Amino acid sequence: MSSTNRTVVVTGIGATTPLGGDAASTWEGLIAGKSGVGPLEQEWAAEQAVRIAAQIAVEPSEVIPRPQGRRLDRSAQFALIAAKEAWADAGFTAKAGEDASVDPDRLGAVIASGIGGVTTLLDQYDVLKEKGVRRVSPHTVPMLMPNGPSANVGLAVGARAGVHTPVSACASGAEAIGYAIEMIRTGRADVVVAGGTEAAIHPLPIAAFGNMMAMSKNNDDPQGASRPYDVDRDGFVLGEGAGVLVLESAEHAAKRGARVYAEAVGQGISADGHDIVQPEPEGRGISHALHNLLDNSDLDPAEIVHVNAHATSTPAGDIAELKALRKVFGDHADHIAVSATKSMTGHLLGGAGGVESVATVLALYNRVAPPTINVQNIDPEAEANADVVRGEARKLRAEGRIAALNDSFGFGGHNVVLAFRTV
Structure with missing residues (x-):
């Protein structure tokens, strides 16, 4: 079947995060304004400048x-858990072929990771140094491969239409979902089956991010450390986990009587062309991604009532994103409820776009936007450019068709904006 106009819908969701071991408990934590950040109790953490992280709940x-x-590397374990939940949630009872409602030759998997099997690589190098060549695990290579999570998910569900692994730093999970939308369209x-995963809570990444001055060093108040838009924000908090969606053509979903959460409208992608780590301060690349989304979809800007922002809690990045929203949407930005869920989950790097897409879809499905926590003193630039949901969850428009965006940006200047809409 060849078409460029197929409608794509979300029929399954799955997650394992610092807030819960599945999508339901994660969503419950988000709506309650719960923080998943805590102290690192591992021995190696004592010598680190950063001694906090958002570790997996289960x-x-x-x-x-x-x-x-x-x-399986830890990142692949997370991906498999989230994918199996999403697969079952979509109503599939077995892998493709065994479940007659899906043809394996028409089934794909796109699971991203920004770093891949970093814990396997570093741990096995320690084994090599300390115990010798013969003690290195023979499973090391398939465990450390960045495509390991996607390959294992593809094997679990029986995907044969293509198994892919976009790698674009912290935009990876969102890019995976955008790629999946295009596969169907x-x-x-x-x-x-699409989403993102990451497992990088390890001494080396934490030391490296800490020395970059990218992470919060608010070790005395872990739950208050991730504070997007607050004037005292001092960097992100590293998290771990995975979020996965099952995407499906509307015709295929209708044929098998599937429950539909939302329409996956499309994606907008751009690059800043500015710096390897610093965002373009005026949000020009983000604006381009937003225009790309609007120009290549039937999305009406007036439908957009919610944005799950990238908002990592860095001084420059948080504001650049809001400037872009204001530039593209003008006065309508005053009517868009902006949530920064990393304030609760921490930053899952390549897994962020997957988990935050799950949150965005559930926000539409339940017509409620999660809060941004820890905003004690909002940055005047944030307040001037956006309507940030603070303190408590907020009900979204109860009637009519509404849409929401999920923003994800990554080192290298990668920008990805996903759009979802009620059905």
């Missing part, structure tokens, strides 16, 4: 059998 060992877990697949 360890994979509680879900995945030990023999299987030993062959252009006729390559009828169903795609």
Whole structure:
């Protein structure tokens, strides 16, 4: 089937995050304004300048059998847990082929990671140095591959239409979902399992990010450390986990009577062309991505009532994003409820776009925007450019069709904006 106009819908969601071991508990935590950040109790953390992180709420060992877990990097474990939840939530009872409602040749998987199997790589290097060549795990290579999570998800669901792994730093998870939308829209697949995962809470990444001055050093107040838009914000808090959607052509979903959460309208992608780590301060690249989305979809800007912002809690990045929203939407930006859920989950790097897409879809489905917590003293530039949801969750427009955006940006100047709409 070849087409460029196929409607794409979301039929399944799954997540494992610092707020909960599944999508439901994660959403409950987001709406309640719960923080998933805490102190790092590992011995190696004592010498770090940053001693806080948003660690997973439910360890994979509680879900995945030990023999299987030993062959999977932590990032792949997260992805598999979230993907299996989303797959079951979409109404599939077995892998493609065994479940007759989906053809494996029409099923894809796109799971991204910004870093890949970094913990496997570093841990096995320690084994090599300390115990010798023969003690290095024979599973090391498939575990450390950035495409390991996607490959394992593809094997679990029986995907044969294509298994892909976009890598664009913290925009990776969103880019994966955008790629999946295009796979369906252009006729390559009828169903795609898509999202992002990351597991980088390890001494080296934390030391490196800390020395970049990118992370909050508010060790005395872990739950208050991630504070997007606050005048005292001092960097992001590292998180871990995965978020996955099942995307499907509307025709395929209707044929099998699937429950539909939302329409996946499309994506807008751009690059800043400015700096390897610093955002373009006026948000020009982000504005370009927003215009790209609007120009290449039937989305009416008046439908947009909510944005799940990238908002990592860095001084420059938070404001650049809001400037772009104001530049593109003008006065309508006053009527868009902006939520920064990283204030609760921390920053999941390549997994952020997946988890935040789950949150964006659920915000539309339930017509409520999660709060941004820890904003004690809002930055005047943030207040001037956007309507930030603070303190408590906020009900969205109760009647009519509404839409929401999920923004994700990454080192290298990668910008991805996803749009979802009620059905």
